[in-house]
Amino acid sequence: MSDSGQVRLLASISVELIDIIQEYPSPSGGVTRVVDGISLAFSKPGINMLLGPSGCGKSTILQMMGGVRPINAKTPTSGKVMINGIECNDAHDDSVMVFQRYANRPDLSVYDNVAFPFRLNLWKKKVPEAEWHKRVAEMLEETGLKDKKDLSPAQLSGGQNQRVALARALVLRPRILLMDEPFGALDAQTREEMQRLLISLYNEHPCLIVFVTHDVTEALMLGDRVIVLSSQPAKVSDDFTITAMRPRSADWQRSDEARQLEKRILTSLHTAPGRGVVRVTI
Amino acid sequence: MNNFWNPYLQPDDRQRRIIGAASVLALLVFWSILAVTGIVSPARLPAPWDVLKAMAYLSWHEGESLLLTATLWSLGRLLVAGFLVVAIGIPAGIVMGASPRVNAAVSPLVDPFRSAPVVALLPILVMWLGVGEEMKIAFLFIGAVVYLIPMVRDAIQAVPQNYWISARDLGATQWECIIRAVIPMAMPRITDAVIVAFSVMWTYITVAEYVNAKSGLGQLIQNARRFSAWDQVFAGIFIIMALALLTYQLMTAIKRKLYPWETQL
Numbered sequence: 001m002s003d004s005g006q007v008r009l010l011a012s013i014s015v016e017l018i019d020i021i022q023e024y025p026s027p028s029g030g031v032t033r034v035v036d037g038i039s040l041a042f043s044k045p046g047i048n049m050l051l052g053p054s055g056c057g058k059s060t061i062l063q064m065m066g067g068v069r070p071i072n073a074k075t076p077t078s079g080k081v082m083i084n085g086i087e088c089n090d091a092h093d094d095s096v097m098v099f100q101r102y103a104n105r106p107d108l109s110v111y112d113n114v115a116f117p118f119r120l121n122l123w124k125k126k127v128p129e130a131e132w133h134k135r136v137a138e139m140l141e142e143t144g145l146k147d148k149k150d151l152s153p154a155q156l157s158g159g160q161n162q163r164v165a166l167a168r169a170l171v172l173r174p175r176i177l178l179m180d181e182p183f184g185a186l187d188a189q190t191r192e193e194m195q196r197l198l199i200s201l202y203n204e205h206p207c208l209i210v211f212v213t214h215d216v217t218e219a220l221m222l223g224d225r226v227i228v229l230s231s232q233p234a235k236v237s238d239d240f241t242i243t244a245m246r247p248r249s250a251d252w253q254r255s256d257e258a259r260q261l262e263k264r265i266l267t268s269l270h271t272a273p274g275r276g277v278v279r280v281t282i
Numbered sequence: 283m284n285n286f287w288n289p290y291l292q293p294d295d296r297q298r299r300i301i302g303a304a305s306v307l308a309l310l311v312f313w314s315i316l317a318v319t320g321i322v323s324p325a326r327l328p329a330p331w332d333v334l335k336a337m338a339y340l341s342w343h344e345g346e347s348l349l350l351t352a353t354l355w356s357l358g359r360l361l362v363a364g365f366l367v368v369a370i371g372i373p374a375g376i377v378m379g380a381s382p383r384v385n386a387a388v389s390p391l392v393d394p395f396r397s398a399p400v401v402a403l404l405p406i407l408v409m410w411l412g413v414g415e416e417m418k419i420a421f422l423f424i425g426a427v428v429y430l431i432p433m434v435r436d437a438i439q440a441v442p443q444n445y446w447i448s449a450r451d452l453g454a455t456q457w458e459c460i461i462r463a464v465i466p467m468a469m470p471r472i473t474d475a476v477i478v479a480f481s482v483m484w485t486y487i488t489v490a491e492y493v494n495a496k497s498g499l500g501q502l503i504q505n506a507r508r509f510s511a512w513d514q515v516f517a518g519i520f521i522i523m524a525l526a527l528l529t530y531q532l533m534t535a536i537k538r539k540l541y542p543w544e545t546q547l
Binding site for chain 2: 067070091093103106107116120121123152154168172
């Protein structure tokens with residue numbers, strides 16, 4: 001893909017959620033509404049944080065934007081998801097998901113894990129072999145896995161495994177990168193390291209990132225835009241942009257701007273009724 | 283006797299081997315005592331050394347080895363039946379495991395046979411296929427495949443869903459998810475199923491070879507029994523046990539070599 005081609009494609013991303021409602025049959029016999037009338041639009045590359053308490057339906061919303069929907073129910077119950085103007089009902093070629101529980105294959109080496117998508121007919125047809133070899137090598141380099149490429153995932157730490165997952169997602173040059181609490185299982189130090197890595201990868205390969213988290217600090221450190229969701233059912237309770245340059249320093253984190261934003265998020269979460277938990281790292 | 287009732291602390295290899303050897307030795311001593319004192323008559327229980335002598339006799343007597351010939355016959359049947367079990371049972375189990383609808387249709391036809399008296403099927407197989415090799419192979423095949431198919435199906439279903447979801451998300455078709463993600467992840471347990479199938483076939487081989495006994499270890503035992511050569515009967519049984527154990531050890535070693543990642547999970 002040429003550089004000009006990439007720019008043209010990036011300019012044309014648009015993801016629109018129109019009045020999304022999601023209901024599941026509840027064990028007591030009625031229906032439980034987990035997502036209640038969410039409308040959101042994303043139209044340019046950027047890191048968009050979906051922040052909400054655990055179990056508020058964030059992942060469900062993320063899956064609707066081009067992920068696999070593993071539930072045996074109609075998703076969404078009503079409303080529409082449009083990707084570049086086309087209604088999206090299932091996994092989408094333009095989007096890749098990175099999961100919290102990294103889905104690295106224990107039977108494949110790091111290299112083969114990253115190259116895995118190119119064993120599939122879809123990408124075999126789309127990307128010539130020389131091109132994908134180049135991309136895999138490049139991603140291994142950028143994620144710092146170059147000298148680990150022959151190891152198996154069991155020999156890697158949690159952070160390194162998540163690097164493999166990121167590399168595998170980005171070799172496809174997705175226009176939409178969906179991240180479902182990707183760093184949620186990592187320790188604080190590794191999490192910060194991964195956040196810095198994500199920023200540098202984003203600068204190299206700008207795309208539309210929708211990043212689900214329940215970590216207020218993570219939302220502030222990464223987001224161009226932060227969308228705060230209330231829980232049970234999920235509704236948008238706040239939506240704002242942050243213009244501070246990334247990577248944001250610890251000094252920025254202590255600045256008035258950051259403190260006010262943090263207060264704003266916590267207030268909007270507290271006024272909205274909910275049972276989930278959010279995390280603030282100090 | 284520290285940690286005697288602690289199932290999570292294994293004794294080291296040397297200690298385990300010593301304990302194992304000691305209990306085998308104890309059985310041999312007990313058996314020898316029974317034989318020497320005449321508590322059980324030699325006509326009912328041959329002495330251990332008589333069994334050894336019988337083994338030597340079967341291994342080499344007057345320029346031929348009855349044991350080798352019989353073993354080769356049995357092994358040949360086992361391999362032919364084993365090939366069919368693998369070639370038919372594994373794809374069947376995979377398809378059942380991968381598609382709940384196929385499983386719903388086929389499992390009522392397959393699962394009950396796991397508890398069916400397979401030996402009782404023998405007369406029917408004789409009626410259908412005669413007393414030749416086809417019947418013997420078919421008997422071994424049925425005996426083993428009814429274990430293999432459900433085990434392969436369960437191996438497929440035991441693969442965590444996240445591998446399927448992840449492959450699907452990356453653009454795999456549902457069938458590609460099965461081929462590229464689920465089956466590779468199920469291979470260690472599928473191999474376990476093959477190992478069990480071969481163990482089952484070793485236990486059935488004698489039954490298959492009792493009918494129209496002309497060759498094989500089952501025939502060797504049957505023949506010895508007819509002449510009340512109990513030392514040879516015992517020898518034959520031990521040989522089959524040894525061969526089954528050898529098969530098991532060999533296949534387990536191959537499995538460890540093929541799927542080293544399984545133990546790292």
